Amino acid sequence: MELFQDGQHVRLRSRGRGTYLHADDDGLGVSLRRLHASMNVAWAVHLYQGHYLLLQSAAYGGYLAATAAPARRGHRGRRVEQRNYYHSEVDLMLWQAVQMENLFLNSINGGNLRANRRYRPWNNGVSVDHIDDINNISTMMHWVVEVIPAREIIPRLPRPSPLPDLLLRPRLILYVWPNIHGGLITHGTFVFGGRSVFRLRSELARRLGDLAIMDLEVADLVMCLPTYDGRLIPLVVDLPRSGETLHIVVVIVGSPAYMALQYADVDA
Template identity: 30%
Template sequence: MSSSDIATGSSCSGSSLSGVEGGGAWVLLAAGGGGGRGSEGAALTAQPLGVAPFESGQYVRLLNRGRRLAGYGGYLFADESGKGVSIGGIREMVNTVWRVQVLETPGGAGADAYHVVLRGAYGRHLAASPRGGADGHIGYQVDQRPFDTMEDIRVMWRTIPVPGSGGDRDVVFLLNVNSSNGVIRALRANGKYRLWNTGVSLQPIDHTDARFSLMMEWEVQRPPYQLRNAARCLCFGQRRQGTGRIQVSVRVANHEGNYNDPREATFSLPGTGRSLIELERRFGCFNNDQPVSIFIRAGTHGQLFPLLTDLPSGLGNFKLVVFRAGTPGHDRLRFPDILAA
């Protein structure tokens, strides 16, 4: 899918909006100003939900503008449990990096057929939850979860660009849409006035009087790619013990980097086996004790993410793919340069 296939446009932050269904795609129509951002609201043309500015294969960070302008800062962060999502303030951690998959989903038409799937440091995907948010969080919970079926709307996201963001910054509202009932929920940070509240949640958008706030605005940053020798792989995070033993299923990519062979080796490892350094040492046996790069995935349709930190503490089963350094398949790998400015 090329960038020309991605729906683009602008919207109105802080406007009163009404939702209608047109041309097979959900469309938000500006119905007047006076929203959460004051006089910025102005009547605009109808804007379809799309996937801009995301493109498949990108690594991105999502900086919340509401918390940044409040002086707190903070990026969308894959929690070290492997289950939840929060706001993290340390930009250089791989937990703030997400990889983009733009896919065409069954039953859609035109721009409505395309959705964004975001997978994080543990291969799991940013997902909407039907559960109510924790105390102090507005709306519903947000999780990390596997991607098992193409009908799983929980991991599907759409965007509306935020107008007036200026310069070369891409700022979006990130929306989860239930196609069966038309319910739209916006990803938002919490803690505008309380620094300690780093929760992320989903706030329902009223079709007849929707109000977007700064806490729903996400600046899309793109750390550059880099080629990295496996022996110099950067590792962030604590050495996690977890509880009990863990089960690790491993596929070894062939010389060309293909890992579709269904045969897997399964290991039962102690809690210390969550350590990335320990995993690289253990799976070096697949490459004559030479360096390897390890990737992780979650779910039948889950794609790979480079494992650059220890395995999460809250999960017990993992699927890994090992690439052998020095092979053409390994040389084609791309890693996020998480230390780049």
């Protein structure tokens, strides 16, 4: 576990494939990609009860989870997905890091995180599978941890595309704005169309400004995703394609919550 420090961001590179564990932009799938400088390959480390890991996508806030469903066709073992931060089955998201000659990530429900299809590169999924022979462990279960340094300021939000994404259904946004004492300034819901995080911030700032609670500029607002243990992950990429309900915690620049935020420097 010394390879993983609570609160840090890491990349996980498959030793067998040379590619990185990637949170897919549907907000659900997990795959292997060659992308390096991408928030989709950054995972926030949370230590759970001192013995287990939670790996939360720095892009969409979903946790790496080993499900009971069979892996998709052409892949071995059980399916691995991103699971919502409010999902009730936390045991699916718990991992143990085992360091022998190589690093293995064991699911608490059995099996090891593995890459698939060394000789069929179009099969780029990951899954959880059992070790058949302890003396002959597949290199597809070997992982390399690359620590991502932190950056001091929030990354620029991607500018919106001038073309609307007509194929996406509108999603429900649930937002809360807590005060510094843990109470609630305000909360609400609204329906939002498209994936642009830039437009979502503008819309949220407009709605909060209409409440006349305070003089709020768009640049003063940081949208965050919650975690199981009360930490916050800044939302700095466009929204996932799944269209699932998004839970937003509003943080204001300069507040204690803002000062506690951590950003992965994926370009380093």
